[in-house]
Amino acid sequence: MAAVGRLGSAAVRSFLWRRTALLSSARCLSKNELPGPYPQTPEEWAAAAKKYGMRVEDYQPYPDDGTGYGDYPMLPEEGVESKDPWVDWDDKWHRRNFGEAPHIHIDAFTRQRVNPNQKYVVPWKQMVAALLGFLGFNAVMLYFGEQYKHAIPVAPKQYPYNDLYLEKGGDPDKVSEEEIKHYEFPKS
């Protein structure tokens, strides 16, 4: 049974693990440049690096974990907007040179989409702290505000038993028999 299990496991691995997704989001690549299988040997590693126009030292594929990126290099996430506009790019709109492998998710990093390394004048942490501080402070205060709701009495509170004269610390010798009423319900 163990042999059968190993055989099955090997079959699944060979079906999935060594495969790449059949298409890539890097649509600008030609068919021959599409990702191949994950490189296993140093020779395959070098061939893959050469295929993507990279030095072997710089080449690092995505982990072979079934996500199907194959031998495609793991490039840094860089938005087009943050690339140097003064470089004489071959493709000026995408700020990219001929033969340069784009990021596998280049669709996400085009203009007007995500620019992960965007620089802000105000530091990122400071901005987040300011916004969360504002919202957090108000959330806390609103919680307390909910505990102590705004209420405007329109008449003094009325208690039974002579308005709790004794309970409120009144003089027992001076208890008045007269009932105290701040309001009464009209009889219909």
Next chain:
Amino acid sequence: MVGMCGMLGLVSLLIMGIFLFDKTKENLAQAIKYSGFMNLLLLTLMVVSEENEMLLMKWEWVKLGGYSLSISFRYDMYTCSFFVVALYVTWNILIFSFYYMSTDPRVDLFCKYLGLFLIAMLLLVSAEGFFQLLIGWEGVGIMSYLLISWWYARSDANTAALQAIFYNRIGDIGLVIMLVWSLMNTSDWTFTSLYALDMFNVFLVVGVVLAAMGKSAQLGLHPWLPAAMEGPTPVSSLLHSSTMVVAGVFLLIRFSPIILMNSYAQAGVFLLGTMTTLFSAICALAQNDMKKVVAYSTASQLGLMVTAVGVGVPQLAFLHICMHAFFKAMLFMCSGGYIHGLQNEQDIRKMGGFLFATPITSSCLFIGSAALMGTPFLAGFFSKDPIIEAINISNMNSWAIGLVLVATSFTAVYSFRLMFMGVGSASRMFTLQPMNEEYNNLVGPLQRLCYGSIVAGVVFIYFLIPYQVSILSLPFTLKLAAIMVTAVGGLVSWDVVKLLHTSEGTVNVNYLSFEAQVGFYSHIMHKIMPKVWMTLGENYQMQMIDRGWAELTLPQGFGQNYKLLADNINQTQTALVKMYIAIMMLILMMMLMLIALS
């Protein structure tokens, strides 16, 4: 008679629709004007006949078994009043467009878009059925997109229009939830049947509030509203006064009987409104773009309207919608006049001293700002003051009530700042600017809206039948609270702004502050949310499913496997007889085995 009123209201809508096809924009303006007066007559008739009950004109469109889908119009006091205000304001905005867009080669189309925008809004407001509500709702959305991106060659305008669409799509998720729930629980998908259920449902209310958040730019879904200032000024004027942004509040008003059934829902709406009004008021304090100041003030006032719904006085929220339409449209027009006069300069730091160059526009700016602040006996006073009184007397969150008062004082702060930097102070504009008011299409609408900003409050309060009894008992201090905080805010603002602009080099203004950078909200959310969704989408939806499993198991998988099979079968085609005999024997054996087994 009420039936006749409703019918005439419908006719006025049709007339406007017909004139949208007219070649000249002037005729459309006339059609809107006469429709407005026609609706004013209807409103008068309704008031005289003391009718404020709704009128349904129902045309059954589709009938499927026990379920019917109808086009129906709901003419009640809300609808009729809003028709009058919206038509009056839009007429003036359209006339203003003749001045503002006079050099635009497609001005006729622009005016038609404005007219269509208005019609979509009126359809929404007069909707009795949810189907019609959806048409109006989406119509307003798409027209706002087209109008904001009117100058489509500008990247900023396109981005702003897309922002408006995307933020509203998020809100529309709520609308869809609400629509689906209503579809499942009512027989004819109308407000009447929904009210008849007399039932609170979490999905319904969450859907409504989310939809209102998107359309009325409440905190969280608000960034599209100031961004929409990239559109032409008449668009901003219409968008912020009587269409689009008030649609969300109007939806809340329509659903207020259901929202107010549950104290948690009520508190949620109240808190949403208060946070919006405060946040937007804070942002308005430090803006230097004239239109942005007015835009944030709109967001702040929308927050106040939502707060009014949350506190249980939706009729006052509606009143504020109507009053706000007059002075907000006028404020935008004043901004437009200045911007044109200054050759498209919108920075208030480069304005000043307009009082002498443009006395009418400046007076209108002053009156509009005063009405916005709630200055006694102007239009804003009659709606804003009762809302704040209602909030002050309510048994709601005490911190939130404090926030509303702070936001009210901030209204005075940014209004005074705007007046000081725009109208008052010394002139800081470039020399030889062609500032003048020699245009009837500029001055006329301003004056008419100015009259509205002055008298509309009195007229509405005096003549219209209130839905609920006003608050009668209030301590003296609370009665004066709104005016007092406004006065304090105004005085402080005038003093501080004067100090800022008279003492050289002694005051350090931080243009990267929380309020100047609108709470950093757009910076943060516009980076985090796309990053999260794009990463998830690229990694999981696209790479693993669309281009992974779906491809391996479906189209390309089939292709590859068939190719593999074909390759293997090809191996057998060797043209050798012994191979064919072997195959034949193999098949024969298999058949015999099958027979034996069976």
